[in-house]
Structures are given as structure tokens and as C-alpha cells.
Amino acid sequence: MLPELSREEILRYSRHLLIPEVGLDGQRKLKASSVLIIGMGGLGSPAALYLAAAGVGRIGLVDYDVVDESNLQRQVVHGTSMVGKRKVDSARARLLDLNPDVEVDIFDEPFTSANAVRIANPYDVIIDGTDNFPTRYLTNDLCVLTGKPNVYGAVFRFDGQASVFDARVGPCYRCLFPEPPPPGLIPSCADAGVLGILPGTIGTIQATEAIKLLLGIGSSLAGRLLLYNALDMSFEYVKLKKNQNCKVCGPHPEVTALIDYNEFCGVPGVFHDIGSAGKDWDITACELSIQMKTGMAICLIDVREPHELAISWIEGAKNIPLGELAGRLAELDPANEIVLFCKSGSRSRGALELLVSAGFRKVKNLKGGINAWAREVEPKLPVY
């Protein structure tokens, strides 16, 4: 039995009620339905705003982070006054202001194998708005194992992807990507950047797909992957088929319960010291500064992209972008003390692994990158 709409709701949703594919019954369906959004960042922000505006009765928000100034260029559900506040609180306040008739559940915790089933259980549709591979595989496996549709979106600079993975009717995320990339190969948005509007486009497509699934209308992206390029303004689709060797939704599954996804992806857990390569390989900004002042000969290698040098740089550093490093090893002398750095320490960790595997031993990672250097040693440099 679908819930009735009040007079106020009939007025609020009048533009929906005028569309035959939605109508009064469709709007009542939306009121009775629920969506869980994992990640209240660039993708989750527009998705949450539009689902709340559309009158989806119950919206769950998962995020353990707090609002940072560098989020505001794209995470439009949060405002400047919310910097430093929990993202789920910030988003909930905005959604309830937009539409007080919806119910907003908040989960201020990392989404993990231990809590995923409990958190996701009441919801009809799951939206993957996360920013890391372990949570994407967790979200996929959870949806396969519990029979829920996973509305997928992902972004990188100007490129976006979107699909609906529903193993009951088609392929899942693992059918397309059985394994994650080697750690560090595909940089995160924090390292590589992202056009702020891009997750707006993709997150809005995710909200559209969720609404269509809840209403049972149209053709979803199930079995198709949308490839969006904002620079070319191109939308391409490729066909996706169920992978008969899929380890979670194939005929002979190996994954029958949620696993350790950090281990699966070869990355440290969420509480790992970000920007560290491990204590044996790290040097702090203060330690490096002291060594340089004592006249120690150090070969400083900046593995950032050339355009980042316009933001900040360290005197005397040589720029070899991470993508070029493998082909430019001959420029480095293994006999020298080498310190690698990037913006925050994750790309330089990848560079360090590359050098160590090539036989370099006297090599260190500047923990926390040039941003740590700016905070601890050279405060006139901006943090970005």
C-alpha cells in the first residue's frame, strides 16, 4: 500500500505529477522508496540533492569525513559555513532544508565489511559515490550478495563513467574490472585533480538512474557503461556482458561473503597514515630541512606534473613526473641520497617503489609531500 501525498506534497511535486511516466502513483512510489548513498563527496552531493528534491522518502548517507575547504569546488551539498563539520551532518541539514518531508539517515563511519550489510539492509537502491577502489569492490560485492542494484559513477579530471550494476539482470562491477589497478597507477582526485562540475554531471546521472529504477521506467544503464568526456563533450556507450568467470556473480563464485577489501586492493586501511611509505622509507619535512641545512648532498626529485610547479616548489628540486620516471632512471645516480616528493606523499610512494624495484637503496619519501614541507618548514608556500 503506497503512502498518500499531502496537499503540500502535491503542490511541491506538481511538475512530476504532470509527467505520465511518473504521475501521482509514481510520486507515491518515490515516497515509499529508499536510497543509500555511499560517500558524501563530489558524486554523492548532487545525487543526494536531487533525490531529496525528487521526494525519495528515505535517504541514507555514509561518510566518516569532515568538510574541508578543498571540497567546496565540487561537493555542492556542503557550504563554507560547514567547513570542519561532519559531512553527514552538513549534508543532512542541507537536504532537510531543501525538503523537510524526506527522512535522512546518517552513518558517520567508514563503510566496511563489518557494517555494510547492517547499513545497506533497509535500502532499495545503492549509489556508489566513493573515492577509492576498496569501497567500490565492497559496494559491488554487497549489492551482488544481497540482490540490490548498484548505481555506479566514477570521475577523473575530465573523464566520467556511469553504469548500473545489477547482477540479477546483468553484469556486476567485477565482471568489468575483475581486479583493481596496481596501487598508485591510477592517481586519486586528490593527487590528479578533477573538474569540479564533472562529478556534478555524473552524480546527477546516478540520481537519474536511481529514480528510474525506483519508478520502474525507461532503460537503465544496466549492461552499458557510459563514458563521458567533458573536454570533448562526448557521451559514448560500450556494451557490458556478464563475465562467466566473475568471482562474485559468475556460475562458480569464489566470493560468497564480504572480504577484506583493503587487502584485496593492496592498499592500507582508511586510518593509515596518508602520505607515508612506511617508517623505514619516510623522511619528515623537518628532518629533510635539517639535513639540507647541514650541507648534506641530497638529490631532491619532485614527481609532480610540471603545471603543479606553478603552485609551489622546493628550491633545488628536479622535476621528473611520475609517469616519466621509469624512462628517465638513467638521470639518477643510485650512489646519491635521493628524496622523492609530490603533493602529499602518495605519488612519491609509488615513485619510491619504482626506484627500489630498480635497485636504488638510498631513497626516501618526503612524508606528507610538499604540503607537509609548506606547513612545517616553509609556511610562505601555499597548501593545495
Add this chain to the structure above:
Amino acid sequence: MPTIRIPNPLRSYVRGQTEVPVQGATAGMALEDMLTQYPAFRPQLCKADGSLRAFVNLFLNGQNIRDLRGLDTPLGPGDILNLVPSIAGG
């Protein structure tokens, strides 16, 4: 001459190009030609046995070559292969 389209996250391995013109009568030969031009790309894209790593797909005219004949999928001279890696940003 077939072309391999390179998505943004992998362009640093091909000196920033959006497309790499290649020679080859099959997807595998085209891939091999690109990796010969950009050897540092090989360990990122391929396993030791030469097969594509599982985080990346090659699509020919909208179809995954895994659903066609894999690296033996024949190519025409004007064909475009789309390299599609997993990305995680959100």
C-alpha cells in the same frame, strides 16, 4: 591505420597523447605496437604473460574484446580501440 584511444589517467605513459596510431591486424598486434613505442607502459598494462591486466578493458566499436576473440580480435585499418581503465574518483 588503427588507433588506440588513451583515457586521461593513462596519458602520462604515452607523453600526454589522446590517441596513439598503431599498426597491426589484430587487437593484440596493435597493443604490442603501442607498447613497443612506449615501453614504460607495458608493465602497467600487461601481465608477464602478455595478457591485459584485469583493471583495464579494450573496446572495439563498443564491444569488449574479451567478448569477441580477445587479443586475436581482427582489426580493420580505420578501427578505433578504446582503452577503458577503472577509475575511483568520486
